[in-house]
Amino acid sequence: MSSRTAVEETLDNADIDSALTWTTGNVAEAFPGVFTTLGFTYMSEPMEFAFRKMFLSMGVYTRRQVYIPDQVEDMFWTLFAGRAAANIDRFREIASITPGTSATAIEQQLFGYVRPETVDENSVRRYPAILTKAPGLVLQLPGRHDAEFAELRRWRLDRLAEIDTLDHDGLVALLGDARDRFQSIMIKHLIVAFVSSALAEGVSTTLKALDLGGLEADILSGVGSDENEVAHDLWALAHEEFGLREFIDRHGYHGVEEGQLSGVSWRENPAPILERLDHYRTIPAESPRAPRNRSRAQVEARDKALAQFLRALPGYKRRITGWQVRMVGRWLALREQGKAGYLLTYDVARAAMRREGALLATDGVLDDAEDIFHLSYDQLCAGITGDQRDLIAERRAAYNERLGYRLPQAWSGMPELIKADGHGAQTLPVNGTVTGVAASSGVVEGRARVVRDPAETELDEGDILVCEVTDPSWVPLFLVAGGVVTDHGGLLSHGPIVARELGIPCVCGTENGSHRIADGARIRLDGNAGTVTVLA
Structure with missing residues (x-):
């Protein structure tokens, strides 16, 4: 065999x-x-x-x-x-x-x-x-x-x-x-x-050469994606602009563990989205928190960052660089x-x-x-x-036994299985910090909510979502979260892309942040530096 x-x-x-x-x-x-x-x-x-x-x-x-x-x-x-x-x-x-x-x-x-x-x-x-x-x-x-x-x-x-x-x-x-x-x-x-x-790496290299690396997250935002439409349509459903059947026809293929064939989609069980509609109803159309307005704000942030980027370049490089940035945006949207x-x-x-x-x-x-x-x-x-x-x-x-374990982020040979409840991971003390990838700019302080199942967790406005990894079924939580911290992924992973589109700070690739940050702790998420610090 x-x-x-x-x-x-x-x-x-x-x-x-x-x-x-x-x-x-x-x-x-x-x-x-x-x-x-x-x-x-x-x-x-x-x-x-x-x-x-x-x-x-x-x-x-x-x-x-x-x-x-x-x-x-x-x-x-x-x-x-x-x-x-x-x-x-x-x-x-x-x-x-x-x-x-x-x-x-x-x-x-x-x-x-x-x-x-x-x-x-x-x-x-x-x-x-x-x-x-x-x-x-x-x-x-x-x-x-x-x-x-x-x-x-x-x-x-x-x-x-x-x-x-x-x-x-x-x-x-x-x-x-x-x-x-x-x-x-x-x-x-x-x-x-x-x-x-490859396109994003080219832009990143040029930015760093100009000492403008801090613009990278903004340059890669405002690209538009399928998740933008999920976010807007959740808001529109809450405001009765159309009905549940139309929403399910558009987005019902998402759901908890949607990347597993045995997962349950919103088409089969819409409860995870229906339970959050009351919160979305409190967001008026003119609010900066409304998904369409968030998207427009990110487009403006990208345009502002691009203008600063181009000003730093010699004139003969500006046209080709502008084209390259537009190409990156188009291809990032295609990823989602x-x-x-x-x-x-x-x-x-x-x-x-x-x-x-x-x-x-x-x-x-x-x-x-x-x-x-x-x-x-x-x-x-x-x-x-x-x-x-x-x-x-x-x-x-x-299968049931394996649900109790997770794998490390990277290893050689055979992996050492880790208890899914985080056993063995040392909880961060006050002033303790985890470091990851600075994936979406901004600094925010708030209550950490460590989430394992997005269908079973409610976030209050401004809570910071802390999790191992996200997929499109997590978008309803992004609309409430003040920031996002993930264990896995890089700058072009799902969580960072969605965070940038919605204009919330994100640090990804912390490896074990969701097992070291205590649920309920007050934390500071610095999406510019790629750090998460426990305040209390």
Whole structure:
């Protein structure tokens, strides 16, 4: 049995090359929480193919490199104790042969973590192929990305309308269609992530050379994103500008642990958003806190920062730099659109599997419809035969146990599992500080609210949201929060992008801030310096 197949069976690695380094940064943001067997086997191959086909389309890879490796060490990602981790060494290899980026830039921007021993060893051997393919791809991709995202929105609503009429064969066929669409949008999403990182790195380098590094967060704000629309539409729903059905049609694919196939979307349970509407009703249209006004303020902050940036440049560089900044904004918005795109495919797959689970439970094959998430994708495609109850019970027990653990931010070889309740992490004393990435400018003081589940937490206005990682289902809390602190992620991660769009300070990549900052402590978040200090 190959090590890849073993992971599909156990959702864990029993052994791994001790020389390789892994990280939960970024990948944990895309796929937070613990995988079920169906969740992983459904998307593990499409995800690996997406990485490789993305690099092929850019000229970084040759066709011979587009395959699924037998050994985990050769893959871009895998699972440890049911949780996703990315292979830093594979990404470093890519960065070393790609123009406009480096191993250091990739580690910092994608994962929020750079190892002290990191050395950039760039090679030009693939430059001819890249320079042949990449420019045309970069010019065409935004339009293609917009078109595919619009098609996925239409496809989702059409397929959800027919779910209840499908039998087993129809549901499996729909699951396969959703899987193919997941891979297609993920390829584009990964290209966007890579290109936007390179563009942002170029802007960042120029700013630092001019001693204007403090403008970076503002330069990268006001770009517009799918989350802007979620925030505005939550406010509009609260003010009865349209009804719940329209909101669910637009954004119902979001929800708690939306990056897991077994997660529950707002379409299935809208309670997490309905419970917060009373607060949003207190925000009048003319208030600076209204989402549209926040977005406009961030556009103004970006324009002001850009003007200062351009004034510091010699005249002959201003036009090209202005174009570069506009390109960064466009591609940053596409990052969030791509994430929404693959979540659209997840929502259809999720609905199909819950329908299939209900049918199997009615037939007595499963004890509970939710047990379907502990079967594999191949099993479902082949048809369930024989009694699966013992296997399901074993997998469910392992899943529940893994919920009690988390992974470190980065490690070499096998990770040391950490108690999810933060056992072992020393709580910060008064004047104690954690440091991370200065991701969204501003300084704010307030009560820390350490949140594990956004659906079960209420924030008061001005509370500072402290968490491991965010995804789009956390946007309702961003509208209330005075600032955001995350354990994982870098400048271009989801939490910082949304924080900048809403104009609230953010420090990300603290590694264990949510386990060291006590819930209820009064803290100062400095989004300019990248620090969080306990005041009381």
